[in-house]
Amino acid sequence: MRTNIIFLAIIVFISAGYTIFTLHHDRPIFANTYQQKKISTAINENVPEFEYRALSGKKGKLSDHKGKVVLIHFWATWCTPCLVEFPLIIELSKKLEKDIVVLAISSDQQAAPIKRFIKKIDTKIPSNFIIIEDSEKHITYDMFQTMRLPETYILSPNLSINEKVIGARKAWESNETIDQLRSLLHTNN
Amino acid sequence: MIRFLLIFIVAINALALPAKASEWRTLPIVHEGRVKPIDSFARVTLKTFSGSETLKTLNASEWLKTAIFTPANAMDIAVFKTQSPDVLNLPIRKSKLYSYQEIANGIQEKRETIQQLLNKDESSWTGKQHELIRLYQNFILHTQLLRSLTAILPLPFDIPEKIKRNDNVETYLDLKKIEKRLTKETKSIISLKGANPDKYNNEELQIADLSFQLRIIEEGGTKNTLLKIIPDGSDLENVAWHTPWEILLDGHSSPQKADYLKLWEEMARAYINNDTSAFDDIAKNAQNQWVKNYKLKTEVFFNSIPLKTIALSLYLISVLLSFLAISKPQWLPHNVINMTFITALALHVALIVFRVFILERPPVGTLYESVLFVSLVCALITGVSALKHEKERRITTISIGSLSAFILLYVSGGLAGNDTMSPLVAVLNTNFWLTTHVLCITAGYGFCLIAGVLAHVNLWQEQKTDTPVAPLITMSVLALLFTAVGTALGGIWADQSWGRFWGWDPKENGALLIVLWLIWLLHGRISGHLRKTGFMIGLAFINIIVVLAWFGVNLLNIGLHSYGFIDGIAMSITAFILIETSIIGYLVYRLKKVRHEN
Structure with missing residues (x-):
């Protein structure tokens, strides 16, 4: 007992x-265990290096813009939402000319429709807004597998993904977006 | 003893040695709310279709590879099991297994019937109609599986040179890159020759068909949510997961995910080319993309050892040897029985520990798990009791533990069909209450069952010797302690979850019934109102009460414990009650007869 x-x-x-x-x-x-999160893609993922040829003919690479907030914007002239969003991003890049760089990667097969579109919108393209031809889709498809346009990656100054915007965003010029991008510039992420 | 254990460990390792392509088996996937190795996904999915984790000629992993990498071949593998082939006009077959193609033909014939049934209330369906819908749902699931990787598989048709030009077009993804070119050519054909394909030449027909095929592949991928193999981060946990089609069509892509998907594309090519070594290398490379996750490897190891089956067999051997030793003590050294029981117990503990490690929760989240746990409790109780006893009684105690564990593990086989090791429903989603209330009450069930079996044995032996009643009292007190505390804790949990302590819910009533029965027996015995035989008979009946409270109330399908509801075991419970009552009746009759003769 x-x-x-x-x-x-x-x-x-x-x-x-x-x-x-x-x-x-x-x-x-x-x-x-698994919990669904309302995030669109892998945050903090480092974007690998890639080289590009701008519409102006000038060559460059992603790492040239290290230290700035980089927007990789996928678009095409045959994509209607892209045409609405495009001028908004140009205005944003004008407002933050010293802080951000926009790499606007076009899926158009030829340069002519891009040039026609730029002429049509009748605005000065700032130097930090780089239009890139990707007719072979090496960047758009092979590297980023972007199949639905438009799509925009916001990269931190160390070139890691901070946010991915799927579809067209109307609020590119809003104070919130500007604050977000400026604050990103001052973080080490 | 040591030699025996060494041989056993070597045997287990031999069983568990991963076959080739072990890296593939440990690749991560999210399924039913849990990150698991693809091996577990393959087993659960195959079990859903065929009722078994392996086919005669293929194991689950190999079957899954065929299904996702070579869908055309998988369509002919007999994988759908049905006991009612007539519901789809299928031929009667001994194996009861049918291929996707056969099921597809049957579904096509019964399309209208299925649609009508789906518009009706499920409660009005007959048994055969339930089977028809089950087969239809499995067919849909299998279709999703076959289409999971169609975006990265080689295209099953040729690409006209006019579209291809100098590009390398092998997959849907490649074709998508030149979609604009294809659309332009198709539009040009239609504007020149109209929409009637009869007017097209061969190349034009090929181009028009290609546009159509591209849409078909894409539609197959839309809403394809089954094969979630791509996480939103490299640490696997607490991130969203996507299928390849979700990545491509819903905008979840990123450079890292694109690289990972390319590895899957290479894997598919290696598999199609039958290049096992390249396949393994790529799978290893894919594995290295993510943060090391030892849980996945452990789970694959756990999957490959039939721990439950070995423990079950050893318990059975232990029971048979114990009975032999009891009837012919000189025949068998007791050490053999002890070792067999200890090995079974060790494997049983390993089984539970593995599940706890993988699921990160107490091992009592489902009815199946509770049976596994209670059987372990029974074996442990008798194991601890056996330590105190001298040789003769030790064998009796081991035989009781082995028998209880064997019966329960055997019964668990009937509930294993639903065991997918998935996370729990929200109301059970707390380690604290699972640990306290459920572990406590299930441990109580274990003590009750051992007390019940012990009462049977005592009723059998009572004629020979004056068996002591103290062990029965001890066991009953422990059973009462655990069930009473467990029931009270359940009330507190219910108060927190549902806002009331007690609601006369069937499950609550069942638990209360056990407590009241034990209180009645113990008070009756201690106060002298119940004599020794009466106490033993009452205690023998506790098994029936436990089974009713544990399984029986779930059949009522009412109350708030809906996560435990089951169907189809009413006959088994009735049979158990009748057999148990007959056994107790026989034991009492035998006892009275012997006493009368004396």
Whole structure:
């Protein structure tokens, strides 16, 4: 009987100990399992280096813009939402000319429709807004697998993804967006 | 003893040695809300279709490879199991297994019936209609599987040179890159020759067909949500996961994910070319894309060892040897029985520990798990009791533990069909309450069952010797302690989750019934109102009460414990009650007869 009482006491003691412990450390079972998050893509993912040829003929590479906030914007002249969004991003780049660089990568097969479109919108393209031809789609498809246009990646100054915008965003010129991009510039992310 | 264990460990390792392509089996996937190795996904999915984790000629992993990398070949593999082939006019077959193609033909014939049934209330369906819908749902699931990787598989048709030009066009993704060119050519054909394909030459027909095929492939990929193999981050946990089609069509792509998808494309090519070594290398490379996750490897290891089956067999051997030793003590050294029981117990513990490690929660989240756990409790109780006993009684105790564990593990086989090791419903989603209430009450079930079996044994032995009643009292007190505390804790949990301590819910009533039964027996015995035999008979009946509270109330399908509802075991429970009542009746009759003769 004595052994039984000791055995019982040990069980009760362990149970009480565990209960007190878990009361302070209780967490949902899902803590380490999958939970759907409302994020569009991998944040903090480093974007690998790529080279490009601008519409002006000038060659460059992504790392040339390290230290600035980089917007990689995928678009095409045959994509209607892109045509609405494009001038808004140009205005944004004008407002933040020293802080951001926009790489506007076009999926058009030829340069002519791009030039016609630029002429049509009748605005000065700032120097930090670089229009890139990607007729072979090496950047758009092979590297980023962007199949639906428009799509924009916002990169931190260290060229890691801070945000991915799927579809057209109307609020590119809003104060919130400007603050977001400026604050990004002052972080080390 | 040590030699025996060493041989056993070597045997286990031999069983568990991963076959080729082990890296592929540990690739991560999210399925049913949990990150798991693709091996587990393959097993669960194959079990959904065929009722088994392996086919005669293929294991689950190999079957999955065929299904996703070479869908055309997978369509002929007999994988759909049905006991009612007539619902789809299928031929009667001994194996009861049918191929996707056969099911597709049947579904095509019964399309209208299925549509009508889906518009009706499920409760009005007959058994056969339920089977028809089950097959239809599995067919849809299998279709999704076959289409999971069609974006990166080689295209099953030729590309006209006019469209291809100098580009390398092998997959849907390549074709998508030149889609504008294809659209332009198709428009030009239509504007020149109209929409009637009879007027087209061969090349024009090929181009028009190509546009159509591109749409077909894309439609197949739309809403394809099954094969979530691509995470939104490299640490795998707490991120969103996507299927390849979701990546491509819903804008979830990124350079890292594109690289990973290219590895899957290479894997598919290596598999199609039967290049096993290249396939393994690419799978290893794919594995290295993510932060090392030892849980996935552990799970694959756990999958490859049939721990439950080995433990079950050893418990059975232990029972048979114990009975042999009891009837012919001189025949068998007791050490053999002890070792067999200890090995079974060790494997049983390993089984539970693996599940706890993988699921990160107490092992009592589902009815199936509770049976596994209670069987372990039974074996542990008798194991601890056996330590105190001298040789003869030790064998009796081991036989009781082995028998209880064997029966429960065997019964768990009937519930294993739904065991997908998935996360729990929200109301159970707390480690604290699972640990306290559920572990406590299931441990109580274990003590009750051992007390019940012990009562049977005592009723059998009572004629020979004056068996002591103290062990029965001890076991009953422990059973009462755990069930009573467990029930009270359940009330507190119910108060927190549902806003009331007690609601006369069937599950609550079942738990209360066990507590009241034990209180009645113990008070009756201690106060002298129940004599020893009466106490033993009452205790023998506790098994029936536990089974009713544990399984029986779930059949009522009412109350708030809906996560435990089950169907189809009413006959088994009735049979158990009748058999158990007959056994107790026989034991009492035998006891009275012997006493009368004496």
